[in-house]
Structure formats: structure tokens, C-alpha cells
Amino acid sequence: MPHKFIPAKERMGNNSSIRPYWLFPLLLTIPVLVFWRPGQFFFILDDWTAIIQMKYHTIWDYLMMPDAEMLIPCSRLIYYFLINLFGIHYDWLLLVNCLLTGVNTFILYLFFKNLLKPNVALALSILYAGAAVHSATAQMAYYLNAILCMFFFLLSLRLTQSYVRKPSIPRLLGIGLLAWFSINSWNFTLFAIWALPLYPLLLGGERRRRQFWFLNLVVSLAFFGFAAEYFWFAGFGAVGSHNSQILGQLPSFSFLIHWLVGAVLAPFHFLLHLKVNPIQSLAVGLATFSLPLILTMWAGEPMERKRLLWALLLNALPFFLVALSRHQFTFIQAMSDRYGVFTLVGPLLIVGTAWDLLARKFPAQHWVRTFLPMLIIASVLWLQVRPNPGIRDIYLNLGREARIQFLKLTDATERDRIADVTLSDQPFFTAGHPMGVNPHLTNSQAVSIYWYLSGPPRQ
Numbered sequence: 001m002p003h004k005f006i007p008a009k010e011r012m013g014n015n016s017s018i019r020p021y022w023l024f025p026l027l028l029t030i031p032v033l034v035f036w037r038p039g040q041f042f043f044i045l046d047d048w049t050a051i052i053q054m055k056y057h058t059i060w061d062y063l064m065m066p067d068a069e070m071l072i073p074c075s076r077l078i079y080y081f082l083i084n085l086f087g088i089h090y091d092w093l094l095l096v097n098c099l100l101t102g103v104n105t106f107i108l109y110l111f112f113k114n115l116l117k118p119n120v121a122l123a124l125s126i127l128y129a130g131a132a133v134h135s136a137t138a139q140m141a142y143y144l145n146a147i148l149c150m151f152f153f154l155l156s157l158r159l160t161q162s163y164v165r166k167p168s169i170p171r172l173l174g175i176g177l178l179a180w181f182s183i184n185s186w187n188f189t190l191f192a193i194w195a196l197p198l199y200p201l202l203l204g205g206e207r208r209r210r211q212f213w214f215l216n217l218v219v220s221l222a223f224f225g226f227a228a229e230y231f232w233f234a235g236f237g238a239v240g241s242h243n244s245q246i247l248g249q250l251p252s253f254s255f256l257i258h259w260l261v262g263a264v265l266a267p268f269h270f271l272l273h274l275k276v277n278p279i280q281s282l283a284v285g286l287a288t289f290s291l292p293l294i295l296t297m298w299a300g301e302p303m304e305r306k307r308l309l310w311a312l313l314l315n316a317l318p319f320f321l322v323a324l325s326r327h328q329f330t331f332i333q334a335m336s337d338r339y340g341v342f343t344l345v346g347p348l349l350i351v352g353t354a355w356d357l358l359a360r361k362f363p364a365q366h367w368v369r370t371f372l373p374m375l376i377i378a379s380v381l382w383l384q385v386r387p388n389p390g391i392r393d394i395y396l397n398l399g400r401e402a403r404i405q406f407l408k409l410t411d412a413t414e415r416d417r418i419a420d421v422t423l424s425d426q427p428f429f430t431a432g433h434p435m436g437v438n439p440h441l442t443n444s445q446a447v448s449i450y451w452y453l454s455g456p457p458r459q
Helices: 018-037 046-056 058-063 075-088 090-112 118-129 130-137 139-167 169-185 192-203 208-233 255-272 278-299 303-325 331-337 337-343 345-360 368-383 391-410 410-418 443-454
Strands: none
Touching: 018 090, 018 118, 018 130, 018 368, 046 058, 046 139, 046 443, 058 075, 075 090, 075 139, 075 169, 090 130, 090 139, 090 345, 090 443, 118 345, 130 139, 130 337, 139 169, 139 192, 139 208, 139 337, 169 192, 169 208, 169 278, 192 208, 192 303, 192 410, 255 278, 255 303, 255 331, 255 337, 255 345, 278 303, 278 345, 303 345, 303 443, 331 337, 337 345, 391 443
16 A cells, blocks of 8 residues: 655644754854864955955945946945954954854755754755855855855745745745845846745645745846846946857757756765766766656655755756856856855755655664664765865965965065055966966055055054
8 A cells, every 4th residue: 555645744743842943053063163264264366356346446336346247235245344344364254154154054954844854854954064065155255145145045945935834925025035135145046036936836735826926926026126236237248248148159058068067967966075077976966866866756746746846946947047157168167166055955855855755665663764864964974074175175275375475464574565666566476376366466456455454554
């Protein structure tokens, strides 16, 4: 006799008796313990560019100028405040990134526990908290924008769950506002917010169609509001500033490959974080994607299959925008670690759904239910935290060079030499990693940034 499907909420019992908030310190602490390394990192790459813009522009101009093709005033405002608060103390900036990553993890846990069993939701959240891809954002201060973007998006997703259970005008308006804040923190979620109205349509109850149209309305307001804001302040030229003929080559095979790799294969590779070459990475992604997909489609209930579809769309929608703007690059660019911060959520939900499904197929005391989850968690955690050269080591090398060069400015003789007119327009960083700490920074800019971060010069 086939096993009757029982919704996650019923399987968990009375949720009102569960108080998950004691887990908040745990999930807040994990990214700090894994990623915060005082004294090892320093301002690099886009950090310098942003501080130059702060120094030479009014705060309004700084907030509203495009960053490459992106317009991100919300995250720029918070970054501006933190730079002026902490100054040269880079470690505190990174601590903020780590703590906010922990907050995101807790919101994700609250979201997962309404779809999966609490222990599965917690295990998946712990995996997200310690995922190695966070090195790309937690260990470079400038990428606060990506973390904030995810923060507002996860809040909007969690509020969508609440709205589906108990619709109200304040919740609906809150979803639209949070979606707008997310887009204005980093434009990655410009298409991802359309997963919000799809949630009740695929996973909702009797009122799903009505909720779908109401959510479509607020998401449309956020979407088109940002579009008007973008073209008013950034102009159409900003769209093609880094992406020549962005629409002229569509549809193209390179776009489809870039989209497929970034939205489906790369996230499952990030989940394992194996040290392999790009082709092997794609094979790993395909294998890890196929197993839970086949299991759920073959043995899952209709609601679980709908959850699988929604999770896939949660990855595909935001990466449509990334592929659109980056398909002219190699598809390997789709495997950039900073994208994993966003695209891990879908694979974790897919794995959690398959995990729940497997648990129903075996008796409560069966070894599969007892030891297999522990083995999976232990293996994946080891793969995440073990030494694995990557973006972290690039940041370490660049930061080491930047600190050495920058701290030379504390010596009056060196400061005067660098500020000399004949040297003022020469590059400040001339050696080090091939990526370059910041190839556009000049000596005079470095001196002005030094005083901007350290305080006004003494007379």
C-alpha cells in the first residue's frame, strides 16, 4: 500500500510549541568562526574604487552613480556609513559581513522549517552557514552589497510564506518593499523576485490564484519602480557599459549554456566544493543534481514535485539576468563563487525534499534514517571547511600586498615622496597578484584615501 503523503507542517506537530530562536546565536556564530580571520585581509579591488568615489563625490552622487552596469544605492549607503564608522579597521567591516551572513542563515532556517522537518531544515541551514562560497562575500568588505541583497530577498521570501498562510495588506506591502530594497542593494535579484508570486501558485492552498495576482502586483511595482529609477539616474548607456550589444546576440547558444551552467550545475558543485577542474565540476554538478531530481520525480508526491519545480525556478530566474549580461564571457564565469551565495538555496531545498522523501520510505529505527543523514552532513561539512585554495587565497595575497603598500603611508618621508607632483599620477600598486590589488589607483588617490580612512592630517 503506498505511503500517504503528510505535509511538513503536520509531520512537525504543533509548531506553536517550537521556539527556534535559541538557534539564532548558533547560526549567527558559524560564519564568524569559519570566515572571520582578524589581521589577514585588507582593502582590495572594488573596496578601493568605492572609497575613491566616496572621497571625490558628494554622498548623493556616490549613491546614485552606477557601479559598472548596476545601480545599488541601498547597499552603498550602508557601506558608506560603515567605512566612515570603522575607517582603516578592515577586520570590523568583515565582521559585519560575517554576522549578516549568519542572520541570513537564520532567516533561511525559518523558511526551510515551514517546508521540511525541523532537523532537516537545521542541517541544511548549517550547511549554508559554513558554505565555502561565502569566502567570496564574507572576506571582502565591498560585497556587503550581495549579502544585503540576499538579506532583503530572504526576508521577502519568509514574509511571502506568512502571507500565504494569513493574507493581509501590511504583509503584501512589506513583500513589495523588501523586494525593492533587495534589488537596490544588488541588481542580481531583479528577476529573482518573480519567484515570490510563483510560491503561492505552486505551493499555496485554495486561495493561491488570488494571492498570485496580488503578489504579482506588488512585485511589478518594485520591478518597474526600479526600472524607472535606473534609467533616470544611470541612463541606458549604463546597461551596455560592460556588456556591448547585450541584446543583439540573443538568442544564442552561449547564453543558454551560461544560464544552464550557472543556474543548475554550478550550485550543486558549490554544495560539494570539490577541488576539480571546470569540466569535472560540471560532471559533479550534473551527478549531484540528477540524484535528488530523479528520486523526487519518481517517488515524490505532487506537492514535492511542485516544490522541486519552484526550487529550480528560484535558481533559474536570477541567473537569467546574469547570463544575459555575461554570456559573452566564458561559461566558467558562471561558476563564480559570489553567485553561489544566491544559488545555494535552490539545491539545498531540492536535497532537503529528497531527504524527507527517503526518510518516509524506511522505518523510524532503520539505519538509513539514523546514519545516512549524519554521514551526508559530516561529509559535506568536511568538503566545505577543509583547506581548499580558491577565492580566499586570492583575497589573502591581494590583501597582504595592499596592507604592506598602504601602511608605508604612515611614514612622513614616504608619504611626502608619494604625494610629490611628479609621482602623483603613477599607479600606487605596481606588483603582486596578476589580478592586481587595484590597477587604477594612483599615488595621490592613495594618499587622500589614507587621510580619509585615518582622519585629517595633523598640522
